Amino acid sequence: MSRLAPRLPIPPLESSLEKYLKSLEPFIDDDHHVRSHLRAIADDFRDGLGKKLQTRLKDVDRVSPTNWLDDRWWIKLAYHTNRAPLLINSNWWLLYKDDPSTPNDLKMTKDSRGFTNWQILRAAWLTRGLLHIKQLLDKGEQLPDLSKAARWFGPRANKLFGMTRLPQYDCDHLTHVPLPNLTKHIVVFAKSQAFKVDVIDAKGGIFGWDTIAKSLSGITESLGNDLDSPVGVMTAVDRDTWTRNREHLKIISQKNELTLSAIESALFTVCLDDYTLPPRSKEQDVLDGHMINIAGGINGKNRWFDKSMSLIVENNGRAGMNGEHSFVEALVPSIVADYTLYEDMPVNASIASQQQSCRSERLRWVLDDHIISEIKSANSVAERILNDSEPSELLFSEFGVDWMKEVAGLAPDAFIQMALQLAWFKNQGYFTATYETASTRIFDNGRTDTLRTLTSESKRFVKTMMSKDVNDSAKYDSLLQATKTHAKNMRDATTGKAFDRHLLGLRMLLRPGESHELFDNKYNAMSSEWKLSTSGLSAGPRFNGTGFGTVYPDGYGINYMAGPSELKFGIESKLHCSATSTYGFKRDLLSSLQEMRHVCETQQKTLKARL
CATH class of the missing domain: 3.30.559.70 (Choline/Carnitine o-acyltransferase, domain 2)
Structure with missing residues (x-):
């Protein structure tokens, strides 16, 4: 890339730890004891080993030709050491x-x-x-x-x-x-x-x-x-x-x-x-x-x-x-x-x-x-x-990006990700860590960072949508808050302010005999078990579909394209897993998109009636 491109930054340690703790919230279930324990772990890391690792990472950055992550670790860790x-x-x-x-x-x-x-x-x-x-x-x-x-x-x-x-x-x-x-x-x-x-x-x-x-x-x-x-x-x-x-x-x-x-x-x-x-x-x-x-x-x-x-x-x-x-x-x-x-x-x-x-x-x-x-x-x-x-494509032509912007008034990618969250819960009956690819291509030799779609706000949205006792106005409000959180997290991830790759870099600099509970606790493991792995491409008007394989055998790999008036979802799962079904997920995703459309259009009608 051009030398005019900025280098991938190293986020402040405090910022990454706060985002890390927030990402664990959907897995804690309001357990005050667990929350306090995780806070203590993060504080101990910040004041001790984490400070040393941050210094080491800055040293790595100084000697890296383009950026500290992709020059040294990323391709090897994410791809080439995988057998x-x-x-x-x-x-x-x-x-x-x-x-x-x-x-x-x-x-x-x-x-x-x-x-x-x-x-x-x-x-x-x-x-x-x-x-x-x-x-x-x-x-x-x-x-x-x-x-x-x-x-x-x-x-x-x-x-x-x-x-x-x-x-x-x-x-x-x-x-x-x-x-x-x-x-x-x-x-x-x-x-x-x-x-x-x-x-x-x-x-x-x-x-x-x-x-x-x-x-x-x-x-x-x-x-x-x-x-x-x-x-x-x-x-x-x-x-x-x-x-x-x-x-x-x-x-x-x-x-x-x-x-x-x-x-x-x-x-x-x-x-x-x-x-x-x-x-x-x-x-x-x-x-x-x-x-x-x-x-x-x-x-x-x-x-x-x-x-x-x-x-x-x-x-x-x-x-x-x-x-x-x-x-x-x-x-x-x-x-x-x-x-x-x-x-x-x-x-x-x-x-x-x-x-x-x-x-x-x-x-x-x-x-x-x-x-x-x-x-x-x-x-x-x-x-x-x-x-x-078991790969298949859902071709959805009832609405696309234009409707999401002009009628729903929501960020299109965030809307799609909330539909995937709702579809997963319908399909599986529980919440799971969800990976979305966030591009860091604005940086010299930048690749990706992780956008964690499952948040407290997206979890609340799904629960609201699944409840028969909540009206459409409240459902829209929960969708609005979830998409706002997602859009902010996407901005952070694409501008080098996410935390997953940062913590990866710190972990890679552990020396023999060094370890920390920040990396080894069960909530950290749960929050990065990407049973729902997703990535968006361009609008793709000249493509019939796209796809990649699921990361976990009991999960789904989903590649999607969002056009002005249509959406395409390439979905892959494993036939040997009785808990998943590509065609079942397609049905749940279809109904989720339709239900979310109903909620948004009802909200717009209510607003117009008040004018």
């Missing part, structure tokens, strides 16, 4: 809307296997769009309508092209991406076979989308029965297993090392699926099949989950993107993807027989019995992960 599979657990996914030119016979789910011309044309069109964005970013140009975000967006978006998470024992790392990135190729996957395709010429120019389409067509036509085992599925398993298998691949043959290098250095991958995945049952929405495929495909095949961006196109033209999460939040690739959808495909597009194609090369593997066995095992692991995942 769980990236599939569902970490990677995000985006579902594109269909192109208006989609042939009528392909608009519904296509049952037959095989690649189609329309699929190839759309994949080429979207590939060309991504490359065009890279070209603009390389030149330092701003994307249209993004002037306010240019300072933080450009460097992050540009490094998406070529970024790959590489597995290592204990802690992964990211590939180094120079700016500008002179890499000229992408990697295309079809039937789990990898092809290197040069999409940029020797002078740095991008090949036309029709040239790219000809190359993709040649790839799909060249596939016969001589198919390598689906090596990419091994990127779907736990990171230490993938580390071991990746090292074994390199030992077997230098050809494998070259193939890995080509994939991991590629600007991005394009995954051409020779099918259109239907929903799991007739009761499910057609969109659910699309979501499952973009999230993980069929048992993790035809994917490379380590890549920061994988463009996925099914044989009926449905498309989307899947990406590795550690380098940036999903907002950045979602903006990149959105720009590729600005311009619709040309009507009556076709692949000319005389059209030139890009230079392409099939990437082969040399495999032994051990790796073939590991691939089969990885396939089983991916199958279990995907079969246990």
